[in-house]
Amino acid sequence: MALTLFYAPGACSGVTINAIQELGLECDFKRINLASGEQKSPEYLQINPFGKVPALVIEGKLLTENPAILLYLNSLVPGSKLLPETEDEYQKCVYASDLMWFSSTVHPSVRHVCMPAYYTVSKDVCDVVASGRNMLTSHFEKAEKRLKASNWWYGEQWSIVDVYLHWCYTRALRGGFSLDDFPALLAHQKRVESKPSFQRRLAIEQSQ
Template identity: 30%
Template sequence: MDHAGDGMDLFFTPDTCALASLIVCYDAGLDITLTPISFAKGAQKDEAYLAVNPKARVPALRFGPDILTETPAILAYLAQIAPEAALAPSDPMEFAQAQSFNAYLCSTVHVAHAHRMRGSRWVDGEAHLEALRRKVPQSVAHAFTYIEEHALRGPFVLGERYSICDPYLFTLANWMEGDGVDPAQFPRITAHRNQMAQRATVRRALAVEAEVRAALA
């Protein structure tokens, strides 16, 4: 299957939100080159990678001279270059609602999670860092409570239809235990997570992630 996106590079680090982009690449049937970036070795701060993404974060998606960063933008782009995969709504309002959900994951859920290990982005001093870490279970649970009660419309985020929202939610929901949050508090999100884990593209992405993790160790 030919796509405008064939031959693109996805810069990827295991156990990060880049997993969502990898899953959607597979959902879209795109031919990608996966470029591992080792955070443990500080590769995100190497000059070569900073030329790709000066933010020193993943994911980044490169196709020819063009580079995209930020997961919501990457997921929307992947859906648009593979319209036959039907990964995003065609209706403008429904697409905006999908983007609203993904923006919430990016700006609220992920930020609450990041307070656990990257608090120095926001505060200085060990006492303040520890205060942020102590708050993580509460703030992450609060964010997922909103999703559980208001944003998850059905078996998939947008209802009966799978979309770019689902791999993103799956990726971040897998961090709950590490953030000190019991998934049992969120039966609908847990059911979504379990359902997603059975999808062929998700299993493929998780297997590739495990291979990259082992190679970078």
């Protein structure tokens, strides 16, 4: 099956690359330059009218939104390597819910801190950053509590949800958000980064 992933280094598409690496899938990786606005170029909008990364093209068909892409990728490999295996429909929906929480709640809060201008027409972005920090504190407190009780989001088993969480807090760190009050997250960061699939993802993001 021909897969093409449109990604940008440092963007949430890193979670998608990590998933592809964990699953061992063949994929053509195409880099998009967000800083120059390539995601809004007529050429890219032809491929993905939403003008964002990640975008996965499967045999010519477009799939967007990270949770949907991750669940789709997981379905390609028997034995659901990205999430703890289950036949239980409720548990499958819990996985979807967790992925959506990161993409539609935590990620926008990260953007408030790192890209506040997206959220105001005013030149003064201080309020947006402050509100982003408050939201992130509340989200990360929930994650911290969970990771104090176990190594990974789902107990003793790594999952792609850990990689999504890792992307959110490391992106926030790069945007100046301190993780000093979140020691369990900092310990989790080391565990996530020690996985070979994470290292292969970094190599892809840093290549070209």
